[in-house]
Amino acid sequence: MSKVDASEKSLTGRKRQRVTIADVARQAGVASMTASRALNRPEMVSAELRVRVLHAADALNYIPDRAAGGLASGTGLVLPVLVPTLHHSVYVQILEGLQERLPDAGYQLMLGSTEYSPAREEQLVEAFLGWRPSAVVLSGLDHTERTSRLLRASGVPVVEIMDLAVEGETGQALDLNIGFSHTRVGEAAATYLARCGYRQIAYAGTLTTLDPRSVRRIQGFQTGLAQLKLPPHLIGRSDQPSSLAVGRELLLSLRRDFPEVDAVFFANDELAAGALFECQRLGIRVPDDLAIMGFSDEEIASHLNPALTTVRIARHEMGRRAAELLLARLGGTLNNPPPIDMGFEIVQRRTTAEPQEMS
Amino acid sequence: MSKVDASEKSLTGRKRQRVTIADVARQAGVASMTASRALNRPEMVSAELRVRVLHAADALNYIPDRAAGGLASGTGLVLPVLVPTLHHSVYVQILEGLQERLPDAGYQLMLGSTEYSPAREEQLVEAFLGWRPSAVVLSGLDHTERTSRLLRASGVPVVEIMDLAVEGETGQALDLNIGFSHTRVGEAAATYLARCGYRQIAYAGTLTTLDPRSVRRIQGFQTGLAQLKLPPHLIGRSDQPSSLAVGRELLLSLRRDFPEVDAVFFANDELAAGALFECQRLGIRVPDDLAIMGFSDEEIASHLNPALTTVRIARHEMGRRAAELLLARLGGTLNNPPPIDMGFEIVQRRTTAEPQEMS
DNA sequence: TCTGCTTTTGATAACGCTAACATCCAAATG
DNA sequence: CATTTGGATGTTAGCGTTATCAAAAGCAGA
Known part of the structure; x- marks a missing residue:
């Protein structure tokens, strides 16, 4: 009861005190660093304290501030994904493939749709880079000059999907690349x-x-x-x-x-x-x-x-493997892999006649 | 051959150096506060400095760190949207409706799909709340007890879409609500x-x-x-x-x-x-x-x-109006509007017989 | 020239968190 | 029994930005 929260008015109350890790620590009777460790590296803390801190956090509805955390640790666990559109299920399925592993690894996917406009892609890349992303997923190999410059300058790993960098046909990949020709x-x-x-x-x-x-x-x-x-x-x-x-x-x-x-x-x-x-x-x-x-x-x-x-085309698979590539790169176990060709396959059904062998 | 870091004599570590607003300020010959203002409130700064700062920022490929900005200002311009799935174009179109106005107002949409699982919704809400969202968009009125508690405790405005809070039929809306019965x-x-x-x-x-x-x-x-x-x-x-x-x-x-x-x-x-x-x-x-x-x-x-x-059902329209509702709420010009009924309409085509008047 | 304003700019202190180092204490060692 | 050791905890110092207020600069009118 040391802290009197006068504004208990829920949703309309403008002034609301955020619950910080210091509150949790106080409640648990430890230093905030210990509370931080109990939450993020439980193994570094004695079982008894861990329980006390977790309990306090839960009781206070504590939600860690990722902005502060990211700022302090230098690691933003954000992962922007830029697709041309969500209208085609292709991209939805690629997203699903990406979702399969990335969120569990702690990454927060941020979605942007470019509507096939390189200028809009540039805007989005600029906006997303402000979040200290761990990496960026782009669709295609073609970007504005500024997009490439910003990405290169940021040093953030990039995966370009849905296209394949081929000598003489396309531009070079910025970094990682997985797709098809x-x-x-x-x-x-x-x-x-x-x-x-x-x-x-x-x-x-x-x-x-x-x-x-x-x-x-x-x-x-x-x-x-x-x-x-x-x-x-x-x-x-x-x-x-x-x-x-x-x-x-x-x-x-x-x-x-x-x-x-x-x-x-x-x-x-x-x-x-x-x-x-x-x-x-x-x-x-x-x-x-x-x-x-x-x-x-x-x-x-x-x-x-x-x-x-x-x-x-193997969309889901492409998403999945793009995610794996990224995780490998982020884990440091990857240098400069060549573009990965996922290939494609003609599926013969009934809107075309039976193909003949060519002589 | 990469550029060698010959700047500070920091003994260990600090290798990758971000371009900060201090760098921009130095380059422009002003204080960092002035640089900040030149970028965010241009009208508060003399024309000459504005140009100099903008120029410096561009030359250095400066990208403001939103985590730091959000931390300092207390305002995270993040707007999570939770949909059950992207597989149905309904939700894609709602998203488009939301996109129409929100990004221009500076909000960054963050997408999450719950796959119709309230537990997953809870996880996502928890994760998203860590980003100091300006508001949250949810699909439907049904959430876990903890989801509701966290949202209420956070004091963040919420819009629930795609369902309509009706006395006796559904639960109450958490905050704003727009949809149909x-x-x-x-x-x-x-x-x-x-x-x-x-x-x-x-x-x-x-x-x-x-x-x-x-x-x-x-x-x-x-x-x-x-x-x-x-x-x-x-x-x-x-x-x-x-x-x-x-x-x-x-x-x-x-x-x-x-x-x-x-x-x-x-x-x-x-x-x-x-x-x-x-x-x-x-x-x-x-x-x-x-x-x-x-x-x-x-x-x-x-x-x-x-x-x-x-x-x-008017999906795009629903997204658009949800966005308007939110902007109004965030602008402070909205108190407790009742749920908004978007209605629906039976579209008679050829897979059913002609309807007769009921006697 | 000086007084009282209104701009415009600058210094400083947070914001909430964690890296890095400092300290403590129990168990283990000689 | 004193001393080392190492794991558990605490302290300090930023991370990059903006709020806030103080200082400086312009600019009237007297």
Whole structure:
């Protein structure tokens, strides 16, 4: 009763005394350093004191101030993760993969979505660096000059996911890197569709984003077509983010502008699904009249009628391994590992014809 | 070759040196307090100094330490948001609504997903409170006793979303509340399906979660059926989270266990979509053989063939208004507003028959 | 020129915590 | 029995920032 808390008014009371570790220590009859140890390094403290301190902390509803702790110890256990969007389940699943191990290791994930804008990424990186992050997770390899500079200057470990640093194709990774080559995905898709017998093959996506990863997928796709001496077709809408509705629109403009096209590779499964719905509505037979291929193998792909041929990437796994990489780096047991290629896999379903062996 | 630290003769340790505001001040030839002001309250400082300080800060890649700032000022501009999952686009869109205004006001959103577990929610609340949050956003009104206690003790403003505190139906809101009544949604769905002429109406969901909001939706649904003297049917799977695949399984067990059922209200659109895909596969005609109704009106609902009848809730709007509520509370211009009912709306599409006027 | 203001700038002391070192005390050693 | 030893506890000194108030500088009007 030494301390009289006059303002017991709960939620509206402006002035409220925070419970500090000193309060806990006083209550337990020890020095605050001892209380700190009892809470953070229990093994360094006698069993009896440990109990007393824990008890006092609980009784007082003590919650350690992480700002103060971080400031004093120099270690902020914050881990920002920047993704382009949460709209695609790809990124949600990557997050889940990351969540699997990081929070248990004491790290607090902070989420930011860049909406595919490098400028917004820069803002977010700047904001997050203020939290003394232990590391930063970024999506993709392409950042503004300032983003890279800030990150480099901060000396914070970085993992770039969802893209793969390849000599001559992409920029260099800032630090750690795990992902897959979008160029190769594009090439593989072109080759695959050609093997299925298609000759007028199109790429369809929302060019809006100018997302460098899509761009590289397109380039790979065009390279693939060129090697097979097939003509490239490209359609896109530039004014909206990806959605089922845009998928439908893309299908319509495709039929209008390139009626000769017999197969389409969409930038993602959502667009592909939208297109497929539109085909159902219009009575276009898939794959007989038109073949459709998606990208990323979201859950819906296997449930559509007919089921969608697409490209599977190991998102959850990628998140998990990114987390492991980080923990290893933070633990000091990692120097300069090369980029890790998670690869990808074409999942053959019913929206494309059976592929033939190439002679 | 890295830059050698030749500055202070600190004997041991201090190796990685952060750029502090003192460095910036020195470079600009002012006191650190002035530098702080130039950065945070530019209007309190002469134009000339402002420029000099900003310039120095930029040249040094200065990033203010938010932990130190928060500690000194007592104001952590952190805003934790706890959602049950990111798997449902509902929560993603709520997040977008929140993002719309909060970051610009300087608040840093911290995301946590509880996976529908109150225990995990408690953990997260405890972890987040350590960051001196300005406020906390929670999903739903049901929390562990300790969660409520910690929040109340902390004096932090709280907004509970996605549920509505109603006398006699739910618990009281901790502080601010904006959402809709799940009980009423259940009732409305039952009444609606009855008006469409169905008499053997089932509810299907993943009981796994024991999510109190679903439970209340079920209760409302049963109340609605009881008032109409219709028999209740209930099916659920208890071992997995919701997914398209589970939707298909639910449909199968429904046909097996309750073949007489002529209409189903699903716990969400994802399950309903899965069921619809399974109907397509099995040749079950919707709505002639079986009517299907979803919940939450995700994008896919309007694109399915036939388009899905469902219940629309204003997620984005809810996020936006939650943010406004918070800002008002934080600005001090808000005392004890009553829970805000965002309502809901049944969206009639093609998976149910045309409703008739009730006599 | 000087007095009484209003800016603008600076020095100092927290904020809550923990690293690093200092001290203490019981058990173990000679 | 004195003395070493090592684990348990306490003391001190920051961590990087901002609140607060004191000091200085500008700027009228007398």
